[in-house]
Amino acid sequence: MHMWTRQLCRKVLSCHLKWLTQLHRGVQLCAVRTVSTTHSTGVLGSLQVTHGDHVHIRDVGHVEQVLGKMAAGGREKLQVISDFDHTLSRSTHNGVRCPMTHDLVKDSRFISESNQRRICEIWSYYYPKEISTTLPLHEKIPLMVEFWNKIHDIFLESDLSRQAIRTIVRESDTQLRDSCNTFMSLLHKNDIPLLVFSAGLGDVIHEMFEKHHLVFPNCRVVSNFMTFDPAGKVVGFRDPLIHICNKNRSVLPDDTYSSKEEERTNVILLGDSLNDLQMADGVPDLDQILTIGYLSRHMERLQDFTEGFDIVLIQDETLDVANAILGKIVDSDG
Numbered sequence: 001m002h003m004w005t006r007q008l009c010r011k012v013l014s015c016h017l018k019w020l021t022q023l024h025r026g027v028q029l030c031a032v033r034t035v036s037t038t039h040s041t042g043v044l045g046s047l048q049v050t051h052g053d054h055v056h057i058r059d060v061g062h063v064e065q066v067l068g069k070m071a072a073g074g075r076e077k078l079q080v081i082s083d084f085d086h087t088l089s090r091s092t093h094n095g096v097r098c099p100m101t102h103d104l105v106k107d108s109r110f111i112s113e114s115n116q117r118r119i120c121e122i123w124s125y126y127y128p129k130e131i132s133t134t135l136p137l138h139e140k141i142p143l144m145v146e147f148w149n150k151i152h153d154i155f156l157e158s159d160l161s162r163q164a165i166r167t168i169v170r171e172s173d174t175q176l177r178d179s180c181n182t183f184m185s186l187l188h189k190n191d192i193p194l195l196v197f198s199a200g201l202g203d204v205i206h207e208m209f210e211k212h213h214l215v216f217p218n219c220r221v222v223s224n225f226m227t228f229d230p231a232g233k234v235v236g237f238r239d240p241l242i243h244i245c246n247k248n249r250s251v252l253p254d255d256t257y258s259s260k261e262e263e264r265t266n267v268i269l270l271g272d273s274l275n276d277l278q279m280a281d282g283v284p285d286l287d288q289i290l291t292i293g294y295l296s297r298h299m300e301r302l303q304d305f306t307e308g309f310d311i312v313l314i315q316d317e318t319l320d321v322a323n324a325i326l327g328k329i330v331d332s333d334g
């Protein structure tokens with residue numbers, strides 16, 4: 001049952017030293033590595049996993065155990081919870097940081113240059129606090145509420161509408177991670193719930209999924225949604241405000257987990273922030289959880305990420321590893 005995981009982990013560990021050497025040389029890492037022929041006939045080979053030097057696993061035995069139990073539980077026990085910005089969406093493209101949902105609106109022609117400058121100043125002040133691992137939570141939370149509200153207030157001062165949001169997304173070249181289409185289609189095909197839990201802008205996320213033909217009934221988005229007047233103008237934001245520190249059960253709608261979903265006690269969680277690890281807090285009777293963290297910038301956070309997430313993927317702009325794991329669980333159902 002667990003042979004493929006052991007093979008994966010051995011391969012990952014053997015590559016780790018080489019990866020560090022490359023990183024220190026500033027070499028752009030290749031996220032895709034061909035599965036060796038020694039694995040091609042085993043379970044690992046059948047997964048078509050694109051392993052590389054970019055994978056970090058804190059506790060090989062733990063991951064192996066969790067994956068084995070998840071495979072035994074199959075699709076009926078599984079649900080997926082994912083962040084959106086820089087998790088389902090790309091983090092970087094050709095070495096350049098990709099915009100997040102707030103950025104897309106901020107940088108659009110619907111926000112005046114003076115308001116864009118104000119947002120940049122706000123961002124410069126609050127973002128270091130957002131990613132700080134030393135700022136106590138009781139100090140960080142009110143700062144994050146201020147951060148989000150100040151940005152949203154500027155959006156409300158601007159000439160935004162439902163149609164403007166649609167136009168912004170349609171005109172942007174923002175991309176989802178490579179193989180995100182496969183990921184979401186696989187979940188849909190197997191009727192596995194996907195909760196997209198985002199402190200970004202829910203309306204932008206919906207438009208992104210529309211644009212990429214990824215609107216599926218098994219996918220629910222919990223995020224910051226705008227409210228509109230009868231003419232379609234943006235007039236507010238729905239409560240509760242979701243920011244980076246409260247992505248947990250405290251802001252989930254009461255009907256997030258129906259009686260049917262309560263039986264899905266195994267969770268794959270994807271995120272690009274340590275705060276994303278809270279996203280599964282509301283899962284009833286959580287049994288097994290596998291957390292996958294994406295780290296593309298601020299490499300000084302690697303140790304914290306490795307301690308927080310079960311699997312950390314460095315500069316990997318694909319969902320290939322998640323797809324391989326998902327495929328294994330689905331296949332185990334026969």
Ligand SMILES: [Mg+2]
Nearest residue numbers: 083085086272
């Ligand atoms: Mg994110």
